[in-house]
Amino acid sequence: MTQQVPERTAKVTVLTLTAMVVGSMVGAGVFSLPRRFAQETGVGGALIAWGIAGAGMLMLALVFQRLAVRKPDLDAGVYAYAKAGFGEFVGFFSAAGYWASACVGNVTYWVLIMSTLGQWIPALGSGDTLVAVALSSVGLWSFFLLIRRGTEEAAAINRIVTVAKLVPIIVFVLLAVFLLDPGIFADNFRGADYSGSLFEQVSDTMLVTVFVFLGVEGASVYSRHARRREDVGRATLLGFLSVLAIFASVTVVSYGIMPMSEIAQLRQPSMAGVLEVAVGSWGTAFVSAGLIISVLGAYLAWALMAAEVLFVAAKDADMPRFLARSTGRDVPVNALLLSTALSQIVLVITMFSEDAFDFALDLTASLTLIPFLLAAGYALKLCLTRETYTGDRAATRRADLLIAVLATLYTVFLLYAAGPRFVLVSLIFYAPVTFLFVRARREQERRVFAPAEAALFALVAIGGVLGVIALAAGWISL
Numbered sequence: 301m302t303q304q305v306p307e308r309t310a311k312v313t314v315l316t317l318t319a320m321v322v323g324s325m326v327g328a329g330v331f332s333l334p335r336r337f338a339q340e341t342g343v344g345g346a347l348i349a350w351g352i353a354g355a356g357m358l359m360l361a362l363v364f365q366r367l368a369v370r371k372p373d374l375d376a377g378v379y380a381y382a383k384a385g386f387g388e389f390v391g392f393f394s395a396a397g398y399w400a401s402a403c404v405g406n407v408t409y410w411v412l413i414m415s416t417l418g419q420w421i422p423a424l425g426s427g428d429t430l431v432a433v434a435l436s437s438v439g440l441w442s443f444f445l446l447i448r449r450g451t452e453e454a455a456a457i458n459r460i461v462t463v464a465k466l467v468p469i470i471v472f473v474l475l476a477v478f479l480l481d482p483g484i485f486a487d488n489f490r491g492a493d494y495s496g497s498l499f500e501q502v503s504d505t506m507l508v509t510v511f512v513f514l515g516v517e518g519a520s521v522y523s524r525h526a527r528r529r530e531d532v533g534r535a536t537l538l539g540f541l542s543v544l545a546i547f548a549s550v551t552v553v554s555y556g557i558m559p560m561s562e563i564a565q566l567r568q569p570s571m572a573g574v575l576e577v578a579v580g581s582w583g584t585a586f587v588s589a590g591l592i593i594s595v596l597g598a599y600l601a602w603a604l605m606a607a608e609v610l611f612v613a614a615k616d617a618d619m620p621r622f623l624a625r626s627t628g629r630d631v632p633v634n635a636l637l638l639s640t641a642l643s644q645i646v647l648v649i650t651m652f653s654e655d656a657f658d659f660a661l662d663l664t665a666s667l668t669l670i671p672f673l674l675a676a677g678y679a680l681k682l683c684l685t686r687e688t689y690t691g692d693r694a695a696t697r698r699a700d701l702l703i704a705v706l707a708t709l710y711t712v713f714l715l716y717a718a719g720p721r722f723v724l725v726s727l728i729f730y731a732p733v734t735f736l737f738v739r740a741r742r743e744q745e746r747r748v749f750a751p752a753e754a755a756l757f758a759l760v761a762i763g764g765v766l767g768v769i770a771l772a773a774g775w776i777s778l
Contacts, residue, residue: 468590
């Protein structure tokens with residue numbers, strides 16, 4: 301039995317919110333970093349890339365921190381900020397894109413688990429065989445049943461798993477530092493094996509860094525459960541700084557174990573292959589066990605966030621009413637069901653992609669760029685209009701303005717780095733999902749599109765059609 305909008309909302313501490321942020325970011329991505337970076341650049345390029353990504357994502361983290369305080373009435377931040385700043389239809393696209401990125405991101409977790417097990421079970425291949433997809437589907441729906449039991453229970457499990465999964469990653473970094481070969485590290489420094497310029501090498505790593513940093517907004521998305529609004533900002537910064545140190549360390553120390561041309565050929569999870577070269581076959585088993593724990597924990601956090609975005613959007617009448625229904629244990633069950641169904645569809649599609657893991661990873665990052673850009677744009681708009689800054693010192697507004705400008709420029713650069721391929725694939729999703737917006741408007745007996753909204757939808761629809769044509773003609777591929 302379900303009921304509409306329960307009175308009781310589970311409240312969590314700043315430690316649990318921080319665990320949500322760390323748990324969201326430390327997942328499949330960290331175990332794939334050595335190969336993804338070695339395919340594009342050397343040590344120098346990697347350091348520059350992490351510097352840019354770290355600074356850019358820090359600006360985004362600060363944007364979410366400040367918006368959480370200045371707009372405490374806005375829940376599920378990424379979506380709510382876009383709506384407040386740029387209107388209902390833009391807010392809908394932000395919610396839909398962020399929701400889809402979470403669902404596609406969940407697929408990468410199952411693909412990587414099956415690829416990991418595929419080292420010992422050939423039928424699983426690289427996570428994209430029929431057997432792998434079938435087993436992943438069982439896991440997908442098992443987690444649906446687990447989360448359906450209650451938000452508080454799922455969040456508690458996530459906090460425990462977050463601690464457990466950091467252990468093998470930290471051990472990997474310490475062992476790699478101890479066994480680092482200065483000669484190999486020096487040879488890998490310049491990335492001389494790559495013909496592209498250093499700028500091109502760094503640009504090609506940007507989607508990877510976006511993917512691994514997804515979740516920096518986790519506390520903001522889950523803000524309605526915070527005991528104090530200030531806890532959202534604290535959890536965001538604590539989680540971000542911790543994870544940045546981990547990601548950069550995993551990437552850089554790997555260059556001291558083996559030549560980057562060999563790292564680039566490793567199967568995923570490439571961290572396991574690096575550790576196997578360093579310490580022997582037990583390294584693969586050790587990292588693989590840590591990966592499975594890590595990925596399952598991250599999946600739990602992302603499944604919660606995906607459902608939360610749909611649920612809050614439905615409560616605000618920007619999604620159909622059926623998505624606003626929740627159980628007596630504060631679980632948005634219909635939103636969770638739709639999220640799991642979308643993940644199932646994408647899981648099947650991976651069987652037809654050239655590289656299931658890399659495709660899902662890059663698509664996840666691309667789908668998130670528009671919602672991030674809109675959130676940064678809203679922070680910029682608040683500074684320019686001085687809304688919420690009445691009575692504040694001029695220096696405070698100038699500092700926030702600088703942060704908002706840098707965050708906006710960073711997300712624009714990421715869209716450039718993503719290129720037209722994933723933008724077109726994203727539009728293939730955005731066009732049909734507008735059906736949910738149309739249904740919500742009709743439930744309220746309102747006009748479906750205002751003139752500006754109709755124009756925006758026309759552009760999205762044209763882009764979606766071009767994406768389908770490009771796929772059919774072979775101009776772009778999955």
